[in-house]
Amino acid sequence: MTDVASNDQPQAVAEVSRAGRFVFVAGTVLMCAWVLVPIYLLLVNALSSPAQVTGFPKTGLPGFDFGSLQFFIGFSGVAKALWNSVLVAVLTMVFAIGIGAPAGYALSRFDFPGKSAFRLLVLMTRAFPLPLLALPIAVMFIQVGLDDTPIGLALVHTTLAIPFAVLITFSIFSGIPVELEEAAWTLGCNRAQAFQRVVLPLVLPGIAASAIFAFTISWNEVFAASVLTVQNRTLTAFLLQSLNVSPLHLKFAGGAALVVPALLFIFAVRKYLFAMWGIANR
Amino acid sequence: MPQRALPYLLLLPATLFLLVFFLYPFVQIAVLAFSDGQSFTLEHFQTMVGHWKFPATFWNTILLAAIVVPIQLVMALAMASVVMRLKTGRNTILYIFTIPLGLSDLAAGIIWLAIFEQSGFLNSLLVSLGIVGKPILFLGYQNIWVIFIAVVLAEVWRATAIVMVILVSGMGLIPKEYYEAAEVFGASPWQRFRKVTLPMLRPSLQTALILRTIAAFEVFAVVVALGGTTLPVLVGETYNWQFNLRDPNVAAAYALVILAISIAATLVYLRVLRVPKGATI
Numbered sequence: 001m002t003d004v005a006s007n008d009q010p011q012a013v014a015e016v017s018r019a020g021r022f023v024f025v026a027g028t029v030l031m032c033a034w035v036l037v038p039i040y041l042l043l044v045n046a047l048s049s050p051a052q053v054t055g056f057p058k059t060g061l062p063g064f065d066f067g068s069l070q071f072f073i074g075f076s077g078v079a080k081a082l083w084n085s086v087l088v089a090v091l092t093m094v095f096a097i098g099i100g101a102p103a104g105y106a107l108s109r110f111d112f113p114g115k116s117a118f119r120l121l122v123l124m125t126r127a128f129p130l131p132l133l134a135l136p137i138a139v140m141f142i143q144v145g146l147d148d149t150p151i152g153l154a155l156v157h158t159t160l161a162i163p164f165a166v167l168i169t170f171s172i173f174s175g176i177p178v179e180l181e182e183a184a185w186t187l188g189c190n191r192a193q194a195f196q197r198v199v200l201p202l203v204l205p206g207i208a209a210s211a212i213f214a215f216t217i218s219w220n221e222v223f224a225a226s227v228l229t230v231q232n233r234t235l236t237a238f239l240l241q242s243l244n245v246s247p248l249h250l251k252f253a254g255g256a257a258l259v260v261p262a263l264l265f266i267f268a269v270r271k272y273l274f275a276m277w278g279i280a281n282r
Numbered sequence: 283m284p285q286r287a288l289p290y291l292l293l294l295p296a297t298l299f300l301l302v303f304f305l306y307p308f309v310q311i312a313v314l315a316f317s318d319g320q321s322f323t324l325e326h327f328q329t330m331v332g333h334w335k336f337p338a339t340f341w342n343t344i345l346l347a348a349i350v351v352p353i354q355l356v357m358a359l360a361m362a363s364v365v366m367r368l369k370t371g372r373n374t375i376l377y378i379f380t381i382p383l384g385l386s387d388l389a390a391g392i393i394w395l396a397i398f399e400q401s402g403f404l405n406s407l408l409v410s411l412g413i414v415g416k417p418i419l420f421l422g423y424q425n426i427w428v429i430f431i432a433v434v435l436a437e438v439w440r441a442t443a444i445v446m447v448i449l450v451s452g453m454g455l456i457p458k459e460y461y462e463a464a465e466v467f468g469a470s471p472w473q474r475f476r477k478v479t480l481p482m483l484r485p486s487l488q489t490a491l492i493l494r495t496i497a498a499f500e501v502f503a504v505v506v507a508l509g510g511t512t513l514p515v516l517v518g519e520t521y522n523w524q525f526n527l528r529d530p531n532v533a534a535a536y537a538l539v540i541l542a543i544s545i546a547a548t549l550v551y552l553r554v555l556r557v558p559k560g561a562t563i
Contacts (some may be wrong), residue, residue, distance in 0.1 A: 053401075056406065099295045127496065134312045248401075
């Protein structure tokens with residue numbers, strides 16, 4: 001740079017940074033649109049009448065007609081599939097937390113031989129295509145009479161959810177200082193009382209979040225649900241198996257029925273998403 | 283109750299559960315694939331490989347993963363960098379970016395079906411802009427490659443979020459001092475990204491790539507929603523053999539193929555992106 005140019009230089013830099021700022025904001029907006037627009041388009045279709053769904057060309061605005069949704073709800077098997085989805089997801093949530101939270105607590109509070117072996121077992125489950133396990137489990141369930149039951153499917157979904165439940169609860173319990181528990185012990189509580197009165201109230205929101213996450217995993221799972229259920233199909237299994245026979249408006253209404261609850265779930269657990277993936281890196 | 287036994291007692295349910303529903307089925311799946319009831323056989327694998335659909339199925343799956351995963355990595359790095367630089371509205375943007383994380387692959391397939399089907403939004407746009415005269419049948423068997431592109435888009439759309447979340451939490455662990463030092467030495471933003479962020483992010487990259495690649499080999503519902511069985515993939519064929527051809531043994535053989543390529547990919551990532559001992563933050 002020469003002395004002559006030095007006069008303009010600050011202005012040039014400001015312009016460059018303004019341009020950079022513009023590119024940054026435009027890029028951010030573009031990425032948000034990339035995520036949001038497809039969801040919006042699905043909702044447009046779900047909120048249009050069957051005739052509008054198959055009509056052409058589309059305006060991109062919803063018709064605010066509940067014909068498709070009414071058809072979907074009234075369609076034979078849908079109400080039952082919805083109920084099964086909720087039932088399986090709730091069972092998965094209960095199993096995953098009931099089994100995973102004690103393990104998470106043990107990992108965060110104790111040092112003991114075999115700890116790393118257990119962690120390896122948990123991490124290993126994430127390096128395998130778990131839904132495929134539904135194939136041999138289907139055979140196993142027929143032998144013990146669990147085939148085509150919500151409980152059976154929930155058990156398989158629990159396998160998917162347990163690694164997350166263990167890792168999330170581990171990070172949540174690790175966030176509670178052990179001194180709090182120790183203080184309760186010195187004040188005359190035993191371990192169970194200290195846990196119930198001191199730790200539990202503090203970890204409850206985090207436990208709830210990981211429960212919701214377990215619910216979402218089950219709610220969204222397709223392959224195992226389709227393999228393991230015949231009469232008691234979940235919503236995903238129902239939609240998958242009727243894909244090639246169902247009309248478009250049924251698919252889109254069904255898709256919306258899958259998406260809208262999931263949006264709420266993710267909103268509810270958004271704070272905890274990073275806690276669990278942060279810990280998963282170690 | 284002795285204190286020493288407590289941790290084992292707490293781990294017992296989870297361990298038992300994983301033994302019964304994780305390790306045991308793995309043994310079972312191998313038994314299904316390698317035996318005909320009494321003795322060892324490779325018959326099921328021969329049936330699988332001999333079927334005319336197998337080569338296409340196998341290479342479709344590999345090719346999908348090979349295209350989807352790198353795109354997702356680049357996009358997730360961009361999104362994570364944006365999130366890290368944001369000061370205002372960080373939480374909102376972060377929530378928007380993570381939305382697809384909570385959606386099922388089936389829902390993602392249906393969402394992109396709304397765009398690509400013949401009376402869908404892409405055709406509406408193309409016709410209204412006058413680019414084409416009448417709507418095109420994108421998802422027919424005549425042009426499998428369009429189905430392929432639609433699947434790639436849907437997969438990138440749905441599953442980039444998980445990579446981004448892992449990378450954001452990894453970036454949060456990189457000490458600010460490294461960036462300050464790089465700035466003092468005059469490193470440009472791009473150089474800082476190349477010389478500080480990427481190397482420090484190695485453990486997160488490893489986790490993200492392993493998870494995503496395995497999930498990419500499992501692609502199923504997206505493909506079914508967009509192309510039915512026109513574009514065969516490994517999990518789709520597993521399902522097909524289990525249900526339509528009623529041969530659980532061949533289905534198990536397919537499952538073992540998916541398992542094998544998943545483990546192979548995991549080992550490659552562990553080796554290529556290995557973190558030197560003592561080099562963690």
